[in-house]
Amino acid sequence: MNDTPGWASPGSAPSDGQEPGKSGPDRPADRPGSEQPADRPGQPQGHGSKWSKEQPPPAQWSAPTGAPAPGQAPPPPPPGPGWGNRPPAAGGYGGHGSWGGGWGGPPPAAKPGVIPLRPLGVGEILDGAVSTMRAYWRTVLGIALTVAVLTEVVVVLLQGFFLNDTFDTINDPNVTFDELMRAMGDTMISYGVLSLISLIGTVIATALLTTVTSRAVLGRPVTTGEAWRDARPQVGKLFGLIFLLLLIAFGIVAVGVLPGILVTVAGGGGAGAALTVLGGLGAVVVSLWLMIRFSLASPALMLEKQGIVKSMSRSVKLVRGSWWRVFGIQLLAMVIASIVASIIAIPFAFLADAFSGDSVSGLLDGTGGSLSWTFLIISGIGSVIGSMITFPISAGVTVLLYIDQRIRREALDLELARAAGVQGYGTDTPGS
Structure with missing residues (x-):
């Protein structure tokens, strides 16, 4: 860089005893308030006579380097990229050599595992769930496959031994009214049992896949046995949490439709039916609103080792102010999981229909x-293969969404970085 009057590179001030004429900026011989001798020590004879007699008035020249005179502001720093000190590394940012030649913005956050340790976008949450399945496929697919197989075996046995009999009774043209009502009741009970079994499998898979x-996220491997040992103390509470959430949802729906049913029974007719529909719609909306607010209770219960009520309150706190975001991400994950499951299950259904006869068409047309x-x-x-893929996606999105909300609200990324052994992460952050 060219040295100009009034500017100097940091640290380029001449040392004590440096001779004039060497490297460094030229400076005038006079100083404010001092006289100009004809010949100064260390200068050739007649040197002083070469300076013009028309010098600037006193107190308007200052040395390019050194301390400024009293009452004068120091010269501004030299322009251009690369000057000044870089900010210290804090929170995963900074560090020597990470900024390039100028101020181009912070470098990427630390990423010890499947996600970067910062607030996540929708794509990063979905990618983190898929990356977990890819990086730990033996453990993830092993857990999902085991749970899916056990669940589907029970479902198939119930369908084969109980549902077929009820279907035959319902489709019998000579069935009496009492037999028809009894068969429909048995069908509802059977489907309730099937739903309960599927729910049990989902809860167990979620508990293990949460771990x-x-x-x-920390980049640490885990075996199926380790996941089970870590999740086992909380599995009972997780069942209690799921049961309580279902009870709340059904209770809200029952309260919503009860006035319409009472009006209908009392002879209200169309008014009662309309009130039942409106009450049911309102109850569904309220139930959905509450279920999203409680949707992060499961990972809070498993990872924070909380009780049922405390985990629900933690979920409400984390979702507050972000209801639509949480709802949108979970809805997107559910749609993706349903599409993947359908893509896998539909070919197997047609294959099963081809090998077994017209089972599907007969079920649809009533014959x-x-x-x-x-x-x-x-x-x-086909259902097992679909569940083996959708279980990890659903559980992974819920856990990563929980972690993302805690990073946004509680700076959990600092704790995760320390747990992952990231050096210097957040050391300069106040209060870290």
């Missing part, structure tokens, strides 16, 4: 409905 995903064991087994294989 795996939390380790994946049959008795599902053969071949159909149930082949379609069950």
Whole structure:
């Protein structure tokens, strides 16, 4: 850089005893308030006579380097990139050599595992769930496959031994009214049992995959046995949480439709039916609003080792102010999981129909409905494969969404970085 009067490179001031004429900026011989001798020590004879007699008035020249005179502001720093000190590394940012030649913005956050340690976008949450499944596929797919197989075996057995009989009774043209009502009641009970079994499988898979995903964020491997040992103390509470949430949802719906039912029974007719529909819609909206507010209770219960009520209050706190974002991300994850499951299950359903006869068409047109064991087994294989893929996606998105909300509200990224052993992360952050 060219040295100009009034500017100097940092640290380039001449040392004591440096001779004039050497490297460094030229300076005038006179100083404010001092006289100009004809010949100064260390200068050739006649040197002083070479300076013009028309010098600037006193107190308007200052040395390019050194301390400023009293009452004068120091010269501004030299322009251009690369000057000045870089900010210290804090919170995963900074560090020597990470900024390039200028101020181009902070470098990427630390990423010890499947997600960067900063607030996440929607794509990063979905990618983190898929990356967990890819990086820990043995553990993740092993857990999902085991739970899906056990669940589907029970479902197939119930369908084969109980639902087929009720279907035959319902489709019998000579069935009496009492037999029809009894068969419909048995069908509802059977479907309730199937839903409960599926829910149990989902809860167990979620409990185990929550542990795996939390380790994946730190970049640490985990085996199925380790995941089970870590999740086992909280599994009972997780069942209690799911049961309580279902009870709340059904209770709200029952309260919403009860006035319309009472009006209908009292002879209200159309008014009662309209009130039932409106009450049901309102109850569904309220239930959805509450379920989203409680949607992060499961990872809070598993990872914070909280009780049922405390985990629900933690979820409400984390979702507050972000209801639409949480709802949108979970809805998107559910749609993706449903599409993936359908893509896998539909070919198996047609394959099962081809090998077992017209089971599907007979069920649809009312001429049959008795599902053969071949159909149930082949379609069950498709359901197992679909569940093996959708379980990790659903559980991973919920856990990563919980972690993202805690990073945004509680600076959890600092704790995660320290747990992952990231050096110097957040050391300069106040209060870290």
